[in-house]
Amino acid sequence: MYDSAPFFLQFANSIRLMDRDEIAAIAHLARLELGEAELAAFSESLTRILALVGELDRADTAGVAPMAHPLAGLSQGLRPDEVTERNERDRYQGNAPRVEAGLYIVPKVIE
Amino acid sequence: MSWHARTLTELATALRARELTSVELTRLLLKRIEAAQPKLNAFVSVTTEAALAAAAQADRTLAAGSAGPLVGLPIIHKDIFCTDGVRTTCGSRMLDNFVAPYDATVVAKLKAAGMVMLGKSNMDEFAMGSSNETSFYGPVRNPWDARLVPGGSSGGSAAAVAARLGPAATATDTGGSIRQPAALCGVTGLKPTYGRVSRYGMIAFASSLDQGGILATSAEDVALLLGAIAGFDPRDSTSVDRPVPDYAAALGRPVAGLKIGVLKEFFDTGLDPRNARCVRDALAVYERLGAAIREVSLPNIGLSVPAYYVVAPAECSSNLARFDGLRFGYRCKDPRDLTDLYCRSRGEGFGAEVKRRIMTGTYVLSAGYYDAYYLKAQKVRQLIANEFEHAFNEVDVIMGPTTPTPAFELGAKTSDPVTMYLNDIYTIGANLAGLPALSIPCGFVGELPVGLQIIGPHFAEERLLAAAHSYQRETDWHRRIPSGYE
Numbered sequence: 171m172y173d174s175a176p177f178f179l180q181f182a183n184s185i186r187l188m189d190r191d192e193i194a195a196i197a198h199l200a201r202l203e204l205g206e207a208e209l210a211a212f213s214e215s216l217t218r219i220l221a222l223v224g225e226l227d228r229a230d231t232a233g234v235a236p237m238a239h240p241l242a243g244l245s246q247g248l249r250p251d252e253v254t255e256r257n258e259r260d261r262y263q264g265n266a267p268r269v270e271a272g273l274y275i276v277p278k279v280i281e
Numbered sequence: 282m283s284w285h286a287r288t289l290t291e292l293a294t295a296l297r298a299r300e301l302t303s304v305e306l307t308r309l310l311l312k313r314i315e316a317a318q319p320k321l322n323a324f325v326s327v328t329t330e331a332a333l334a335a336a337a338q339a340d341r342t343l344a345a346g347s348a349g350p351l352v353g354l355p356i357i358h359k360d361i362f363c364t365d366g367v368r369t370t371c372g373s374r375m376l377d378n379f380v381a382p383y384d385a386t387v388v389a390k391l392k393a394a395g396m397v398m399l400g401k402s403n404m405d406e407f408a409m410g411s412s413n414e415t416s417f418y419g420p421v422r423n424p425w426d427a428r429l430v431p432g433g434s435s436g437g438s439a440a441a442v443a444a445r446l447g448p449a450a451t452a453t454d455t456g457g458s459i460r461q462p463a464a465l466c467g468v469t470g471l472k473p474t475y476g477r478v479s480r481y482g483m484i485a486f487a488s489s490l491d492q493g494g495i496l497a498t499s500a501e502d503v504a505l506l507l508g509a510i511a512g513f514d515p516r517d518s519t520s521v522d523r524p525v526p527d528y529a530a531a532l533g534r535p536v537a538g539l540k541i542g543v544l545k546e547f548f549d550t551g552l553d554p555r556n557a558r559c560v561r562d563a564l565a566v567y568e569r570l571g572a573a574i575r576e577v578s579l580p581n582i583g584l585s586v587p588a589y590y591v592v593a594p595a596e597c598s599s600n601l602a603r604f605d606g607l608r609f610g611y612r613c614k615d616p617r618d619l620t621d622l623y624c625r626s627r628g629e630g631f632g633a634e635v636k637r638r639i640m641t642g643t644y645v646l647s648a649g650y651y652d653a654y655y656l657k658a659q660k661v662r663q664l665i666a667n668e669f670e671h672a673f674n675e676v677d678v679i680m681g682p683t684t685p686t687p688a689f690e691l692g693a694k695t696s697d698p699v700t701m702y703l704n705d706i707y708t709i710g711a712n713l714a715g716l717p718a719l720s721i722p723c724g725f726v727g728e729l730p731v732g733l734q735i736i737g738p739h740f741a742e743e744r745l746l747a748a749a750h751s752y753q754r755e756t757d758w759h760r761r762i763p764s765g766y767e
Contacts, residue, residue: 193640200598200643201605201620202636203628211633212640218699219641223654225587229661236659237666240475240489240715241739246518261382267612274607277618 186224188216284309286762289354289448289502296343296353303336303343303353307397310355314399314446317766321422323431323441325360326368327400335397342395351509352395357450359438360401361408362388362493363482367398371484372406372416372434375610375630385482386514387451387493394509399447402437406632407601408458408486410434411704414695415634422691423466424763425729429688432462438496439466444766449497449506453483455490456589457683457708460720463496464683464732467722469749469759470496471503474739475715476521478507479514487596488519490589490712499759500721500749504528507742523740531743532750537571539748542676545578547707553686559724559731560682566755567680567748577676579668584661585710586702591645591658592713597635598642604630637698666714673738678748682707683720683732707734717742721749722758730758 193212197204204212239245259272268275284306287295295301311329318324332355339353363369363381365388370376384392392398405415413421413436421436423429424444431440435452439462442450452459454472463470471494478493485491495506508529513522543564548557568574606612606626613629616622631639645654672679685706694701711718716736723733733752737745753759 196640196644196647198624199647200639201623201627202631202639203621203624204636208633208636212637215637215698216640216644218697219590219637219702220644222699222702223587223591223645223658226584226591226654226657226661229581229584229657229664231657231660231664234660234663234667236656237663240666240713241521242666242670244476244521247522249515249518258382262608265379265382265609267606267610276607277616277622279619 186217186220188213188220285313285445286767287448288499289497289505290499292354292448293350297348299343303339303397304333306353307332307336307355307399310399310447314441317444317446320427321424321440321444322419323403323421323437323444323446324400325370325372325403325418325437328367328398331367332397332399339395339397349394350505351391354396355399355447356391356396357399357402357438357441357447358388359404359435359450359452361404361453361484362451363484364388364398364401367401369401369484370417371408372404372418373631373635374417375604377417377611379609381482383482386479386516387510388482390510402435402441402450404437405434406635407484407597408434408453408455409597409634409638411457411461411701412689412691412694413437414691415632417632420691423688424766425467425688428690429729430465430691432465432688434458435496436462439463439468439470442466442468442496442498443763445762449495449502451493452496453491453493454712455487455593456712457705459494459496460683460708460718460732460734461705463720464730465688467730467758467761468496468498469500469503469719469721470494471507471719471742471745472711472717473507473511473742474717476519477511477717477740477742479512479517479520481514481516485600487593488600489596490593500719500746500753501529501532503719504532504746504750526743528743528746531747534743534747535571536567536748536751539567539572539678540676541567541572541574542577542672542679543574544582544679544681545576546582547681551685551706552682553726555726556682556684556686556731559726560733563723563733563752564680566752570751570755575676577672577679579665579672579710581661581664581668582710585665585713586706588658588661588665588713589709590641590702591654592662594638594642595646595655596642598639598646601635601639606630634698662713665710669710669714669716677737677744678741679736681734683734687726687729687731711736715739717745719745719749721752722761724758730761
């Protein structure tokens, strides 16, 4: 199999190492429980990804406005604020892990 | 020729002439799906009963003589599209038990047109992957060689169409997820312009990049289906309110005089020389048909992968926040408290690649890093879009390879995510700029198909399809069927 060497990836930038604790902090922000093995694996792969992303520093973006919409000049339309959907709560709650008396059941939040 | 080897267009004619019924066609394909499933794993769900009922209904409509062009024709839906009353998993444990309570607009439109859904195709989890190896339901295999990946994320749709388990399938493309598997499986795939097709009911990955499209065995078939799914949808505020042209009628447009730009950067190092040869041969066919070929350059296109791996994970981390274990989807056992419920439901419900992207997105959007990553990426994205716009002042379409190599082996790129991400190096640019792009088969490396990518300006789908159709009238690569599936 031909080994495809990327034509731009030089990793010229200083590589930012993501350590275990930093990964754990991000995981908590994202509300993801990760095991120790996953924390170690993500330390390595996120370091690699951020090195890839660090290539963006090479671009001269002076005077370039950040893209707001992929179709230039187009903005999203608005519609009248009117009810257009039927109430299908029972149907939607059919997919819920736990429901009682039409309410979604969650662990106690306030003691 | 056997019915399963016919194109959608040919099957439409046969159904109308009553050479076969929709029920016969549906039965025949369901049997092929059943036989191929242990080898390819292309489906998550096969909707046998509903398919036969829809086919019987279609036969009644056909008999009445008032049927529209798509009545009774089979379709496979990528399992990212919500299907009313049918399990919709998005390739994830998170949605393993999710039965969609409504149809995606794409699904509703094809259903209303009388198409018969055969089942839901396997895919990378939440469409995050380029090899179909991230699916909770196991990898899909490439019908040309079962040791190889079909590409991703629409790998199930591409493998199914390539193996002639169905004449066409829906698919989605955020960074190449229609075109890359189309190339690796030897089928025709179109990612339309951003906003051309409604995203309503299409489970969101990166909302500014996601676009639904079609995989089929010919540009003619893609044109037929694009006309049916395109158009404004009040339920998707990013869908564009603009008339839908008659794509099939545009297929006859001649190639003579077409100005084709060949992207210099795409032939730089990294492209397998065997793939490069197939693409150059295809360009020679266009030249023979009277097209004018010239080199164009997009100096910053090499930064499309880095820009994408900021923008797409950022949007994904936000979109996937909805999977919280409360209202639908997976919930962990015996949560201690609400935080534990969130963290364990998400930690157990998502696979490694999805978690990696949520983590990347959370990081680049976190306080203090937003400007350095997200803002910078959106500027680079604009820069790349400007370069495309500039190029399209000079040429009508841009052509080049769809992928750097033919299909690779299962497991070959799973140890390093960045190696996997670089597989989409030629396809991501079109997503960043919102451009339509398609991939058609243009030759083989040994037994493995190679894709030619054609990129156009916004809303130039007619031009892309006409160019692809002209090529397919001159060549028969798109007619090749993998051995064992003839």
